[in-house]
Amino acid sequence: MDLIELKNLQKTYHLGEVDVPVLKGISATVARGELVALMGASGSGKSTLMNLLGCLDRPTGGEYWLEGREISGLSARERARVRKQTIGFVFQSFNLLPRTTALENVMMPLTYSAEPLSERQMRERATALLSKVGLGDRVEHHPSQLSGGQQQRVAIARSLVNRPRLLLADEPTGNLDSRTSVDILKMFQDLNRTEGITIILVTHDPGVAHHAQRIIHIKDGLIEDGEAFAPEHEPPAVGGGRP
């Protein structure tokens, strides 16, 4: 079963009298364990699609199946629950809490999780994740004391702390230099291969998109070329090949 299945997904913004159709019918699938890049120029609708995929917004038409559940009709509360149980976000601008240590930043999502964790368990899990992204010695640093790449790694650790099945990365390397970008992208590939987390990279940069197994091109709210569907024959866990 596919992790994500989109059927004729539409999103139209109502700006006063004018209807602005941003997504005009997207149909696509993403299988479990895939590393997919979502590519398109700015204004193509990729950010809107990413908001829909991340359950931050609801579509105006079509169906969105996530883990076999149709979720386009959920209320704000129910979508928040889906987000905390299933999805992790990595943003272009990191979005770390200022004047808060790396550890507390990583622990923050656990505050809202349904899992009844003790303070010590939360601390242990966050520390383990920080070591995993290579920041085991920066646990007590504030974001202002970290470089861009380190901040993004803290953000990745934070996105993983609720053990999501789907990781959405919105231009994760947009604010980083090219060397650091490669490190971050390698980290996504590792996570995809070793943990089996499904990752969707949203980018406009072909160099970034090439790190993915499959690229979905979006133009003017429609899918441009034919790689929209997950290949049936490829078993997800094994498929981690680089282009």
Place this chain on the structure above:
Amino acid sequence: MKLLRTLKTALRALRRNVMRAALTTLGIVIGVAAVIAMMEIGNGSSAAIQRTIASMGANNILVMPGTAASGGVSFGAGSVMTLTPEDADAIAQDCPAVGAVAPVVRARTQVVNGNRNWVPMFIYGTTPSFLDVRDWTQMAEGAAFTERDVRNASKVCVIGQTIVRELFGGESPLGRELRIQNVAFTVVGVLNPKGANMMGMDQDDIVVAPWTTIKYRVSGASLGNVNQSAASSQSSTTVNTLNQIYPNSQQNLYPVPSSTQQADTPQPVRFANVDQIISAATSPAQIPAAIEQMTTLLRERHHIRAGEPDDFSMRDMTEMTKAMSSATSLMTKLLLAVAMISLVVGGVGIMNIMLVSVTERTREIGLRMSVGAEPGDILRQFLTEAVVLCLIGGAVGILIGRGCSYLVRIVLHWPTAVSVGAIIAAVVVSASVGIVFGYYPAWKASRLDPIEALRYE
């Protein structure tokens, strides 16, 4: 568990900007401190005022004999003789709400010393506890007469300042004599000045003597005639014979009844009645209890059956107690108003900063929502921050307020009294200020759209 987590998150958020949190809560701190300090100082002074008013006789209760009526014509309060000194003793023994009680026999006549004379406003025959009832035990000179003087009907008296001035020209009257109705009284004490009472009557214009002396030696012949010179001018028209030893003694207005007449109209046995009984409740609040206890006791002693009217009446100083309670409640209300204003001002400050904080932390809110915070979580978090701020402010305010009232007591020597009610009220009010004024910003935060919030610059 969840509450603890929310509390921790709130504390963490506040710690990120300690200076701003401190300034935000300053309004609450000042408000609560002012309330606490004023309440403690106000409580202290109102207790002092209450003591002062009580010394004016606010807790006094007057027991008067009942009303005689004949053929539909009432003779007014005090026209029957039903109260006895034994009633006063029984009240002192059996009524716990009554602090002191004294029987009073009144007279109104001329007082003479040498070539000066004067008609005092009050000539009271009573017991030494009269001075306890009136809170007048401090003597300017000498001492009060004793119970023994009462039993012996001793010719001693205690006089007020006005009498000293009028009869003795300001000299010390101790040990000297004055004559009331030709009975010579030795002055044993001089009362402290008390001034006019609420009706403007001079309370220092008083002679206090044992009630037995006044009743048996003076009053019997005095009530009918205030002006002795008028009486003596009457008597001067009659022939001054030898059997009239005292030229000023009163004339018999009516012919002396013959023995036959006396046998036909037997006189009732005279029992020692008093004109009134004056008592003081242990505190102004005890007045209703004291009245009830005394009524029950006197009805029993006077053998009044259920349903029959009392043969006595009681009066308390309603006007004074009202004045006292209104003074106290006015003070409390005033303080409450000031407190409310300062707390509302503080609350508006909290709301202001919380709104700024929500705007400033829009991205953070968006982030928290994207990692799965539900609108309720966000609402709770900001509300908790506001309440925690207010409670901390309240706690600091209580400490500062108590410190201020302590300083006032030490430095200015004003009376202060700890007000537990004010402390509890301060905590409750500051928490509710946090909820009321923190709700709108928190609600606003919880209604943010996560996408907009994340994109907010």
